[in-house]
Amino acid sequence: MRGEFPSKILFLRRRKMKTIGIILLTFFCVFYYGLGLTYAQQEVKVGVLIPLSGGLAVIGENLQMAHDFAVKEINEAGGIKSLNGAKIKLIYADTRGDSKIGMSEAERLILREGVVAIVGAFQSSVSYTSTEVAEKYQVPYLVPNSLMDAITERGFKYTFRVERKGSLWAKDQIDFIVDMGKATGKPAKTIGVAYESTDMGQAIAKGIRKWAPEKGLTIGLDEGYPPKTSDMMPVVLKMKRANLDVVILNSYTSDAILLIRTIADQRVNPIAFLGSSSGYSDPSFIKEVGKLAEYFFDLTEWTTDLKHSPLVQQKNAAYKKWNKDNRDFNGGAAFCYASTYILYEALEKAASYDPKKIRDAFATIKITKGPAMMIPWTPIEFDAEGQAKDARMLVVQYRDGQRRSVWPAEIASNKPVWPVPKWEERK
Amino acid sequence: MIGFIEATISGILMGGLYGFIAVSLSLIFGVAKIVNFAHGALFMVAMFLVYWILVLLKVDPYLSSLIAAGFLFFFGYFFQRLFIEPILRREKETAPLTVILLTSGLMMIIENVALLLFGADYRTVKTGYTGKVWEIAGLFIAQPRMIGFVLSFILILLLGLYLRKTNLGRAIRATSQDREAARLMGIDDYRVYKITFGVGGIMLGFAAAFLVPFYFVHPAVGELFVLKSFVIVVLGGLGSITGAFLAGIIVGIIESLGAQFINSALVESLIFIIFIGCLVVKPTGLLGKQRE
Numbered sequence: 001m002r003g004e005f006p007s008k009i010l011f012l013r014r015r016k017m018k019t020i021g022i023i024l025l026t027f028f029c030v031f032y033y034g035l036g037l038t039y040a041q042q043e044v045k046v047g048v049l050i051p052l053s054g055g056l057a058v059i060g061e062n063l064q065m066a067h068d069f070a071v072k073e074i075n076e077a078g079g080i081k082s083l084n085g086a087k088i089k090l091i092y093a094d095t096r097g098d099s100k101i102g103m104s105e106a107e108r109l110i111l112r113e114g115v116v117a118i119v120g121a122f123q124s125s126v127s128y129t130s131t132e133v134a135e136k137y138q139v140p141y142l143v144p145n146s147l148m149d150a151i152t153e154r155g156f157k158y159t160f161r162v163e164r165k166g167s168l169w170a171k172d173q174i175d176f177i178v179d180m181g182k183a184t185g186k187p188a189k190t191i192g193v194a195y196e197s198t199d200m201g202q203a204i205a206k207g208i209r210k211w212a213p214e215k216g217l218t219i220g221l222d223e224g225y226p227p228k229t230s231d232m233m234p235v236v237l238k239m240k241r242a243n244l245d246v247v248i249l250n251s252y253t254s255d256a257i258l259l260i261r262t263i264a265d266q267r268v269n270p271i272a273f274l275g276s277s278s279g280y281s282d283p284s285f286i287k288e289v290g291k292l293a294e295y296f297f298d299l300t301e302w303t304t305d306l307k308h309s310p311l312v313q314q315k316n317a318a319y320k321k322w323n324k325d326n327r328d329f330n331g332g333a334a335f336c337y338a339s340t341y342i343l344y345e346a347l348e349k350a351a352s353y354d355p356k357k358i359r360d361a362f363a364t365i366k367i368t369k370g371p372a373m374m375i376p377w378t379p380i381e382f383d384a385e386g387q388a389k390d391a392r393m394l395v396v397q398y399r400d401g402q403r404r405s406v407w408p409a410e411i412a413s414n415k416p417v418w419p420v421p422k423w424e425e426r427k
Numbered sequence: 428m429i430g431f432i433e434a435t436i437s438g439i440l441m442g443g444l445y446g447f448i449a450v451s452l453s454l455i456f457g458v459a460k461i462v463n464f465a466h467g468a469l470f471m472v473a474m475f476l477v478y479w480i481l482v483l484l485k486v487d488p489y490l491s492s493l494i495a496a497g498f499l500f501f502f503g504y505f506f507q508r509l510f511i512e513p514i515l516r517r518e519k520e521t522a523p524l525t526v527i528l529l530t531s532g533l534m535m536i537i538e539n540v541a542l543l544l545f546g547a548d549y550r551t552v553k554t555g556y557t558g559k560v561w562e563i564a565g566l567f568i569a570q571p572r573m574i575g576f577v578l579s580f581i582l583i584l585l586l587g588l589y590l591r592k593t594n595l596g597r598a599i600r601a602t603s604q605d606r607e608a609a610r611l612m613g614i615d616d617y618r619v620y621k622i623t624f625g626v627g628g629i630m631l632g633f634a635a636a637f638l639v640p641f642y643f644v645h646p647a648v649g650e651l652f653v654l655k656s657f658v659i660v661v662l663g664g665l666g667s668i669t670g671a672f673l674a675g676i677i678v679g680i681i682e683s684l685g686a687q688f689i690n691s692a693l694v695e696s697l698i699f700i701i702f703i704g705c706l707v708v709k710p711t712g713l714l715g716k717q718r719e
Contacts, residue, residue: 055547197692225691230445230651231679233437234686234694241430241687254549257643261551265560265569288551288643292558 043089044080044347047109049102049120049130052094056122059332063122063145064092065323066333070340072322073371080344082351088344091115095126102126106133106141116355117142117346119339122332124148124166131159140346140359144339145332152387160362160382162339162375163301164391166200170207172393173274173299176407177246178215180272180418183409188245188271192221194235194259195250195276204250204276220244229255236262250276257288264292264423271419272297274395281331286401293398295420302331302376303396303403308411309373334374341372342380362386376411433566434683440572442679444637446672447579448652449659450586451630455503456657457666458603459620461511464530466656467649468537469506469628473499473635475541478644481552488554489574492636496629503628506533507621515617534649541646550644557640575637582633583672586626590668599623603666658702664715674713 048067051060071088079085091113093105102121109115110133118134118141121127127146134141135156143151143159147166152159164172174191181187193208195201205222212219221242225235232255239247247270251259256279263273275298279285286293306312315337316329329337342365350361367373367380377390395407397416406416448470455463473495480491510533514525551557556570590596601609602619610616642648659678663670678698685694705713 223686223691226695228651229691230655231441231682233441234434234683235691237430237434237437237683238687238691254643254645257549257551261558261641262569264558266567267560284548288549290553 042079042084042086044083044086044353045089045091045113045115046343047106047113047115047118047120048090048092049095049105049109049118049126050092050122051097051126052092054097056097059122060094062327062330062333063336065327066319066329066337067119067340069319069322070337070344070371074340074344080347082348083353088340088347095121095123095130097123097126099123099125099129102130103133106130107137110134110137110139115139116353117343117358119144119336119343122146124151127151131156134158138359139355140362142339142343142362144335152385156386158359158386160386160388162335162342162380162388162391164393165387166203167207169276169299169393170204171211172395173204173248173276174208174211174215174217176274176297176299176395177217177272179407179409180416184416184418186271186419188217190218190220190242190244191246191248192219192223192239192242192244193248193250194221194223194225194239196229196252196255197224197226200276200278201250204248208248221247225255227252232258232262233266235259236266236268239263240266240268244270246270246272246274248274248276249280251279253279253282253285256280256282256285260289260292260296267423269422269424273420275299277301277331281403286398290401291426293401294426295417296398297406297416298396298398298403299393300331300396300403301393302329302334302374303394303405304328305402305405305413306376306394306411307405307413308376311371311373315371315374329374338372338374341370341374342367345370345372429565431684431687434687435680436566436568437572438680438683439676440568440576440679441683442676443576443579443672444572444634444675445652445655445659445679446663446675447583447630447637448634449656449663449671449675450583450668451627451634452656453660453663453666453668453671454599454623454627454630456660458599458623459507459511461507461620461624462527462530464527464653465506465534465537466530466631467651467653468534468541469499469502469649470631470635470652471541471644471646471649472502472537473632474639474642474644474648475545476632477636477639478550478552481554481639488552488636488639489578492633495636496632499628499632500625501628503631504621504625506628507624511624512617512620515620538646538649545646547646551642552639552644554640569641571637571640575640578637579634579672582630583668586630587668589626595619595622599626658698662702662705662712664712667712667714667716670712670714 050063067090071090075087079087093109095102121130122145124146127143128148128151131141135158140158143161145163147163149165149167152161177188193205195205221239221244223235273296277300280298281300304316319329320326345367346358346361346365350358368378372380377392381389383389394405396403397406404414405412406414452466455461476495476498477488477491480486481488510529511526559570560567590600598614598619601614602616606616659674660671663674681698682694685697
């Protein structure tokens, strides 16, 4: 009996509280939704696909730092002005270096995270598949680093690539050889190429076979060696017998180390050696072969001593100060940094959150100033395929263990040594 | 012409080392009938050992080869004792299939542990004779290759003497010919297996030390040699020491001289064509003895 009364009150109270609760909740929802909308106005979500675990994690983290640095600069400078100062927010997705995971992550970024654009994915194989997803959902996809030709050769409307096509690397190598001959009066006549017989090596060799005869060069050696070759001596002896003026090499790190040591042992003395990035740009290559790498030429996309714009030095110094390991930009990171600025310019131009409008902005963009100019060509614009129009490579030469730019002359900071000293004359 | 002489010499020098690596596999494969896929991994362990001794203690590879050989003797001995012997005892046959799985598993474990410990960096060493050559009549012969070849040759002669003249050596040969009969003669076959694995380890330790001065060290370096070693062992004749060394030199010459005429990418298949051809003509290998 005693308990009835209070329990009734309690019941009434409960009902009242429930009603009040519902009203409050409704209010809160409406308010929160409104808040969410206004909040969304101030943020542009961009997805970044890179490998952040697995064998390429070290490379992925390096690229991530470059993206973060660019976004920090952009947001501190007031964000996207045409969007009322909206800030860029990068959402990283780990591809684990796997093209299938790249696809599902691209889908997640677009459908679940609602990104307006994607940047990535370092490896050609991953860029190749994940751009398909972006094309399907009509979200622009900016590719800073992948070189596989086919990425921009499928008639896609939403894919834009900054790096030079892989098949044109050989053309640049031939151009470099011809230019050096003209500049120094010691032209090369016979060239040779030794490469690891995998996708990239074969692509380079194919390019050499195509471009060398056009420039009047004879190919004296065309030697593919199998991956996991245990001894480079046979290749080097053949190279020596071919009496070449320029030796073009394409190797991974282990065979690069073995090749250069065997070449030095056998005193193979052409006018010059020219690498094709990959193993020859790997920091452990120079660490392990040391002095033997001196005077070695290497084709690359970027280097810290370029002088086409003072930005290169300024931004590299700022980056070095900002990141905790005092790291310089490398080619890949510099391209990611610059690509973030290309994206920024496109967003600024589009003045919209609509991926289609952003895509149109990419297609018509023409950048001639700003930090995107870290990249060694002007203007930055994309052709109908989505390929950066004037993309070009440059050549560095190892001097005192440093990669110094020597070609093309207008942006290089050093004079090339051509021909390189004979092995017998080196100390 | 001089180019071809040069290629032949370089083929013999490198082939001698291939043969030397294969000799130790041949012992294990030929005597204990164990398909040791972990051979490359053991080789890598020995290379890292020599590398670290050189880097940390500044001991010359040719000197530390003794340490590497001693270490690998025990490594091989206990490898056999701890992992392979229990299987042999349980399965009661001479070549159980489980051993293949076991050795490949161990290979992965050893390689991945090395990867964890040392990372995927390629490491090279600098010694007084790295990059030094002897110039003889216009031919350049890399010193570490020549030294490695000569030492390998001497060690193989010593191994041959050991197998022929000592009691234990005779026991090894007896077990290799017929395990059951050897057992009936009072030979402890399991002990012979352990010793054989250990002696194989000694050879491998020396081979690793001879390679370090002109090669690189990496957790996966053994993979470059292991398949070739199996080919050489079978080509030379199972369990034949001289056969393995000879077959190694033949493979080296094919590799080096072949590349002067055809593309190196094709030379690998050329080796296998000759290998298969040899086996068709002489199924027991070059110096293998016919068994009933």
